Amino acid sequence: MQEATWDEEKSVWRLSIKNLISNEHFSFEVDVLLTAIGRFNAWKIPSFPGLDKYKGLVRHASDWSEEFDVSNKAVAVIGNGASGIQLTANLQPRVARLDHYARSKTWIAASWAGDERTLAPLPFSEDEQASFSKPEDYLRMRKEVEDKYWRRFAAFFRDSPENNDLRARFIEIMRKRLEKKPELLDKLVPDFSPNCRRLTPGPGYLEALTEDNGGLHTDTHPGDHRNWNSDGRRHTQSRRCYILRNRRQCRHEPPLLHQSIR
Ligand SMILES: Cc1cc2nc3c(=O)[nH]c(=O)nc-3n(C[C@H](O)[C@H](O)[C@H](O)COP(=O)(O)OP(=O)(O)OC[C@H]3O[C@@H](n4cnc5c(N)ncnc54)[C@H](O)[C@@H]3O)c2cc1C
Numbered sequence: 234m235q236e237a238t239w240d241e242e243k244s245v246w247r248l249s250i251k252n253l254i255s256n257e258h259f260s261f262e263v264d265v266l267l268t269a270i271g272r273f274n275a276w277k278i279p280s281f282p283g284l285d286k287y288k289g290l291v292r293h294a295s296d297w298s299e300e301f302d303v304s305n306k307a308v309a310v311i312g313n314g315a316s317g318i319q320l321t322a323n324l325q326p327r328v329a330r331l332d333h334y335a336r337s338k339t340w341i342a343a344s345w346a347g348d349e350r351t352l353a354p355l356p357f358s359e360d361e362q363a364s365f366s367k368p369e370d371y372l373r374m375r376k377e378v379e380d381k382y383w384r385r386f387a388a389f390f391r392d393s394p395e396n397n398d399l400r401a402r403f404i405e406i407m408r409k410r411l412e413k414k415p416e417l418l419d420k421l422v423p424d425f426s427p428n429c430r431r432l433t434p435g436p437g438y439l440e441a442l443t444e445d446n447g448g449l450h451t452d453t454h455p456g457d458h459r460n461w462n463s464d465g466r467r468h469t470q471s472r473r474c475y476i477l478r479n480r481r482q483c484r485h486e487p488p489l490l491h492q493s494i495r
Pocket residue numbers: 234235269270271272273274316489
């Protein structure tokens with residue numbers, strides 16, 4: 234859908250559609266228009282001081298390209314939401330240098346279902362998959378999975394025994410996973426309680442930060458070019474690029490509408 238225009242006289246929405254395969258354009262009218270185009274499709278590169286002077290490639294994670302080859306590059310990932318955490322874990326083994334800029338602290342949790350999580354996929358075995366063809370076995374599996382997640386609701390409340398227990402366990406997990414660079418623990422452990430911000434198990438994330446080619450920056454603004462010289466003095470062996478995982482547009486009004494519904 235390229236455009237939706239409200240026709241005041243007929244009281245209908247006029248939609249302009251392009252068939253992306255045939256390139257054909259057509260239009261039609263509807264009384265009711267439901268948009269479900271997602272909140273992540275109108276991505277936006279945030280502005281921060283110094284970005285305009287940066288000479289390397291700047292890429293938003295919502296604007297990925299399969300041709301984008303990260304090998305031998307020095308890469309900065311900005312932001313430690315779920316995307317930044319996943320990107321850091323997955324890029325660090327493939328790049329020359331990975332610097333992660335995180336202005337806020339975050340909990341890195343165990344899997345809240347209690348299972349072991351790894352950076353590599355954890356597929357269902359063939360036997361398990363075969364068992365799913367029996368509805369009662371499939372239902373049992375689904376219930377077991379749901380149970381692990383939702384029977385621990387008390388852990389959502391700050392200062393509940395369950396929440397305090399999570400805090401202690403998460404600190405221990407983080408300490409263990411940061412064994413190679415224990416000084417990072419204080420930079421990462423938040424003062425807010427677990428579950429206050431969305432929890433992320435982040436398999437491979439803490440490990441990536443402790444590798445020789447990985448680094449965490451919590452007190453430096455990503456736009457600080459003392460760290461990211463545009464002449465490449467700091468990273469002479471490799472090309473540089475920023476990967477941004479920042480908030481998208483904050484406007485909730487759907488794009489493409491030529492008159493908002495009142
Ligand atoms: C990397 C990543 C991992 C995530 N992992 C999880 C997870 O593990 N668990 C979880 O609960 N949530 C996860 N989320 C969040 C979850 O994906 C979103 O909340 C959810 O997909 C939103 O659904 P939606 O239908 O609103 O939008 P979307 O899934 O974004 O779907 C919107 C659709 O509209 C189409 N569209 C857009 N513009 C137009 C247009 N102009 N014309 C026609 N079609 C259009 C798009 O092509 C798309 O198919 C993840 C998000 C990301 C980015």
